[in-house]
Amino acid sequence: MISVGIVGGTGYTGVELVRILLRHPHVQIKALTSRTEAGMRVDAMFPSLRGLTDLEFSNVDQDVLNQCDVVFFATPHGVAMKQARDLVEAGVKVIDLAADFRLKNTAEFEKWYGMPHACPDLLAESVYGLPEINREAIKAARIIGNPGCYPTTVQLGLLPLLKAQEQLVQFDTLIVDAKSGVSGAGRKAETSLLFSEASDNFKAYGVKGHRHHPEIVQGLDAMGQQKGWFDQMIFVPHLVPMIRGMFTTMYLKLTEQGKQTDLQTLFETAYANEFFVDVMPAGSLPETRSVRGANQLRIALYRPNDGDTLVILVVQDNLVKGASGQAVQNMNLMFGLPETTGLEVVPLLP
Incomplete structure (x- = not known):
């Protein structure tokens, strides 16, 4: 034990x-x-x-x-x-x-x-504890820095593009529009988190700068082929009136090669062996309730009007894959256990 x-x-x-x-x-x-x-x-x-x-x-x-x-x-x-x-x-x-x-x-x-x-x-x-990226290093680590919730969605949402042999998107155009339930702010007495303040309300915060911004850039730079791709990234987090859940939408401009590439297949192949990352079928619309209480992250891809913009939709439970579930995933790796041990939880619906 x-x-x-x-x-x-x-x-x-x-x-x-x-x-x-x-x-x-x-x-x-x-x-x-x-x-x-x-x-x-x-x-x-x-x-x-x-x-x-x-x-x-x-x-x-x-x-x-x-x-x-x-x-x-x-x-x-x-x-x-x-x-x-x-x-x-x-x-x-x-x-x-x-x-x-x-x-x-x-x-x-x-x-x-x-x-x-x-x-x-x-x-x-220390090792950055994003298993889908740093699995082997996590196994040998003594200290894990568990990723932030927003950075988990962004990095896993972009990983297949960063690992592609050719540049498929213009990374310097990245816009991250992210929303989180109020539990992401922690269990504390704060006026902005009172029911009468957070309920029936939707607001942006950290627009001038958010502490997850440098974490996201650090992770993407480590995965990418060139430093500085993400210096101009726009990251805007929002607080939405729900307890659990995180929805991150990313917008990038496609290169000419990207327009010719089957991105759906690229993502499906990249995550084919990842139990906790679900690339949804083309045309799907992920919902936060589809991951509530589970260590699951779901991704969907869109190219509106077959134009030059790629839209990546990512959902997760901010308290599970975005925090504690991912921490247990890391523990399993550190102790040589199957990564899914204790984490095969069916999401709660409704």
Whole structure:
């Protein structure tokens, strides 16, 4: 059994980890921490877990965490990097669902997250946890920076184009129009997240600049054949009045070669062996409810009026493939388990 610790168990990504791992056949949750709710039963805060666990939240105990095989950090940015060294030195693997180990450039991290990085040497060895791209590196990693939700949709939506032998689109024309449910902002008391503020409302945010922008550019540059392709990328996130779900629409101009290429077949071939990425049939319209509660990402392609614009539609559950499910996918790889273990969940409908 894999002995698991979860630091920060009271947020949405924390309880999502618990929900998934309680049904994982090779996992035992040894520690579930909360500095503010120590001593409270987990099912008292989250009644959906009644009858499934007797776990209680506990204070952070480094000795207990050091005895785990892997520790997930479902905490605000800046927490994991302060504890990672002790854990790694004790032989514990670390999977951080925040941003501490995503951006390789420490200056970029400090710019966007407003704090110095506590362990740049560990950042240098960390692996970006997008399995469909970094599978082999993840298997050997000690530290995983779990991707952000928006970056997951963008990178997987563009991967087949970046891996194509010829340039099929003009990458410098990329426009990313992305929407997320309110759970993406976390479980916190904030005026903009109140029901009367978020319900019956639809708004853009981070238009001047969003912290996922440099993460997206870093990932796309690493996959591409030429640096600087994405410097002019326009990324606009929106908050929509739903709890779960993410819908990312991307627009790119096709090259002459791209207009002659069967892009549907290109994408289907690229993801033929990826359980968690579904390239939908031509003419399909993906919906966020089709992935609710599951570690699934669905992609559809359009070329309106057979013109020179490619439209890529991507949906996922921001809390699962966009966060906790992907983290468990990474854990499975790190411990030599089938990648789908504990994650073969049928989406909820309606």
